[in-house]
Amino acid sequence: MEGSAAAAVSVTTGRPYPFERRRRLSPAALAVTNEKVLPAYSTVVINGVVRALDFTLLSIVGIASYLGYVVPIDGFSWYAILAVLAMSLVAIISFQAAEMYDIQIYRGRLRQFTRLISCWTLVFLLFIGASFFAKLGDSVSRVWLATFFVSGFVTLVVERMVLRSLVRRWAREGRLGRRTVIVGSDENGEKLIKALRQQHDSDLKLLGVFDDRNDGRALDTCAGLPKLGKINDIVEFARRTRVDLVLFALPISAESRILAMLKKLWVLPVDIRLSAHTNKLRFRPRSYSYIGSVPTLGMFEQPITDWDMVLKWAFDRGVGAILLILLAPVMALTALAIKLDSPGPVLFRQKRFGFNNERIDVLKFRSLYHHQADPLAAKVVTKNDPRVTRVGRIIRKTSLDELPQLFNVVFKGNLSIVGPRPHAVQGKLHSRLFDETVDGYFARHRVKPGITGWAQINGWRGEIDNEEKIQKRVEFDLYYIENWSLLFDLYILFKTPWALIKGENAY
Structure with missing residues (x-):
């Protein structure tokens, strides 16, 4: 019950058991928490599953074509099975090098399929070259090789088309976006929000801003995002709706304010980062994690993820x-x-x-x-x-x-x-x-x-x-x-x- 003590009634005495009071949220914050939000899917896990699926499908296609065409003619050889597994593994490595395991790539057609045919062709060229130098060219069936190439490519295309459909649906459902709140409703907050919106491949969904200040420095609307409340409200807000990232738009020089806020927010199971986009003090590039081209410093990480x-x-x-x-x-x-x-x-x-x-x-x-x-x-x-x-x-x-x-x-x-x-x-x-x-x-x-x-x-x-x-x-x-x-x-x-x-x- 909003703003008052909810109650559970004892089945034996009929008397209510009081729950603790819940913090009252602003109408803007309540509007966000009332939206239907589905659980998020980890992009790290999705990419890992796609890699495993690529390897499995290519291995099955290669082995099936070998058993169906070569074995009835020349008999069975474990070396051929190992060759198929090796080619499948090289394909995964080449796909990784071509940055094909990325959510944004899955959504597209042209980039995905051009890279796919290029990498898959490269794998076969490498295999043909290795067979030539090992003087095994005469023992390799050209019909099997051509069948494996065509059927493997068709299988990968079908798989990626299904994956594209799934990813687009998950994106519409909000399962792939990181629901983000900004701390700091001022000029720095506006600069950060504008910088984040310029990242075309960003997976962030900006929900709103929070700020403790009541004076003119705190804007009611920050770069089009509503002010949802004060810092103390973030904890209650994050318990009513899914929040994946809390991003501070405060300068590093505001050390005391940042520490006071972190003391309140570290109890949440979310990532907490400090934006460094306006800071003049620069650290080594390895010190930052990036949201597109926006540098951030990690304060706390969500435990047990991916x-x-x-x-x-x-x-x-x-x-x-x-x-x-x-x-x-x-x-x-x-x-x-x-x-x-x-x-x-x-x-x-x-x-x-x-x-x-x-x-x-x-x-x-x-x-x-x-x-x-x-x-x-x-x-x-x-x-x-x-x-x-x-x-x-x-x-x-x-x-x-x-x-x-x-x-x-x-x-x-x-x-x-x-x-x-x-x-x-x-x-x-x-x-x-x-x-x-x-x-x-x-x-x-x-x-x-x-x-x-x-x-x-x-x-x-x-x-x-x-x-x-x-x-x-x-x-x-x-x-x-x-x-x-x-x-x-x-x-x-x-x-x-x-x-x-x-x-x-x-x-």
């Missing part, structure tokens, strides 16, 4: 499905024990913080008496808590109550196997919300939460009854985010059973 995100997704779904199958008997016995121990449902949903502060419903085995259920976990479970059932004490101690979260991982995709634990939306320490207790608390939501995590296997789990415990959790969660790797996830997963056996701080 192929890392694909690996993380595959790890979660694959390992999650395996664990769900292996642990099914344990989950069935746990459900039976809960049903026999006390009246009420076996499972319950609890509101937790997900990625980028999204509210998600997390499944758990019920460990409290049904009439004392706490869907928002507003009251922390403590040692010898009378609300906990007999079976509940066992499953909480061993974390068996968390197993249904595997359904969140495998079917809903709003949890990971490994990640910062999803805290309750009303999690408190001595009547203070966690984000009021720890500076930068929401930065732990820059990635999906997980069933287990780096903090948990290091003993920081269970009841939070002092400031050190929540600070340590956040500290370990941020370390995990900054140092994530697939091996790190595997290490945490393998260490989790030992951490559960200790059962520290779990009531």
Whole structure:
């Protein structure tokens, strides 16, 4: 509910559970957040898939034409198969050298197909030249070579036509553009926006500008873009709509202002860059990342992107499905024990913080008496808590109550196997919300939460009854985010059973 406390109603008491207040946005900002926005597709992943597809299709065409024409006449030879694979690999290398793996190239026809025929011809000329110098010309079938050349080219053309259609559709849907907000609604902001609009191959979609100043230096409309609000509004804005890039149009000399803004914005899972287009102080070219010809300095990067995100997704779904199958008997016995121990449902949903502060419903085995259920976990479970059932004490101690979260991982995709634990939306320490207790608390939501995590296997789990415990959790969660790797996830997963056996701080 905009500008006021939304409420969730308890199914047992009928009384509302208050959510935290959400920051009020300007009408211009609300107009942007109300637009339908689809998830983005990574251009890095798309280019990688196209490379793999090119290699696979060319290999299949070359091997199929060899098996269909040469083998019935001259018999089978592994050298020919290796030659096809080598030619396919050289083709990929030549396409890469010709800059054919680029989203802008996929959209066009003339540039794409002229480069395609040039590179594919070059591959065959190289093969013919290598065969001549190796004195293998007489053993190479000219009919097979011509068939491979023509069928390979036709296959590539068809593939690129389909790809062109897909890319154009994704572009219309906004899946390939980086949704960008500009910080600084002044002369520098206008210069930056004009410079960005001159980049014809830019993938940026400029949403608007934000500025804290209320005097004449802050323009209500900056180079045609509306002023959407102040810096504090960016966090709420980015949680209501997809934002991929925050670009500062401030000079490097405004160090104190930039640092104050970064302190507020670094909790977001977005790229944050400082434009250097108007700065007189110049660094080495390698220090910059470029948006077209506009130089920028990276401040913060979105964690776990591109192929890392694909690996993380595959790890979660694959390992999650395996664990769900292996642990099914344990989950069935746990459900039976809960049903026999006390009246009420076996499972319950609890509101937790997900990625980028999204509210998600997390499944758990019920460990409290049904009439004392706490869907928002507003009251922390403590040692010898009378609300906990007999079976509940066992499953909480061993974390068996968390197993249904595997359904969140495998079917809903709003949890990971490994990640910062999803805290309750009303999690408190001595009547203070966690984000009021720890500076930068929401930065732990820059990635999906997980069933287990780096903090948990290091003993920081269970009841939070002092400031050190929540600070340590956040500290370990941020370390995990900054140092994530697939091996790190595997290490945490393998260490989790030992951490559960200790059962520290779990009531």
